[in-house]
Amino acid sequence: MISNSDLKYLRRCVELARTALEKGDHTQHPEFALARWAAANMTRSERSKATVYTSGEHCPMCAAAHGWVGLGRIVYASSSKQLVQWLDEMGVPPSRVRNLPIQEVIRDSIIDGPVPELEEEMRQLHRQFYKRV
Incomplete structure (x- = not known):
């Protein structure tokens, strides 16, 4: 369940994604x-209680790092499944790395997303990125 607080943090993630896009x-x-930082700076107990917010669902590498x-908890604005669909609509060839749901990479984590309120904004960010490539 996505709370108003979650939505606030996710909106910030989308802002940061936009900034990263603008900077190339x-x-x-x-x-x-973040996983590397958490391992170095947080206790195991603190890490297990932490919530990670992202604009997009973790890639398999990042999901594994999160699990290790x-x-x-992981909360994301748009899913890997959505990304695959959007790229297909734009005629972008599939990535060599499979877009796996986080649940197929790690287990025993609470995972919330995608968030419908942010779907179109995330779709537009991906469109902007692929227009440049």
Whole structure:
């Protein structure tokens, strides 16, 4: 269930995604960097209680990092399934890396998303990115 507080943080994630797009910074995986930071700076108990917010569902690499360090809940604005659909609509060839749902990479995590209120905004960000490529 997405709360108003969750929506606030997700909107901030979308803003950050827009900023990254504008700066041309599209190869970073902040979820991976966050997992590394959490492993170095938080206790296992703190990590298990943490909530990670992202504009898009974790890629398999980031999902694995999330699972390995024992981070808690994941909340994302748009899903891998949506991304695959949007890319297909734009005629973008599929990625060599499969877009797997987080649940197929890690288990025992609470996962919430996608969020319908942010779907169109996320779709537009992907359109802008692929127009540049």
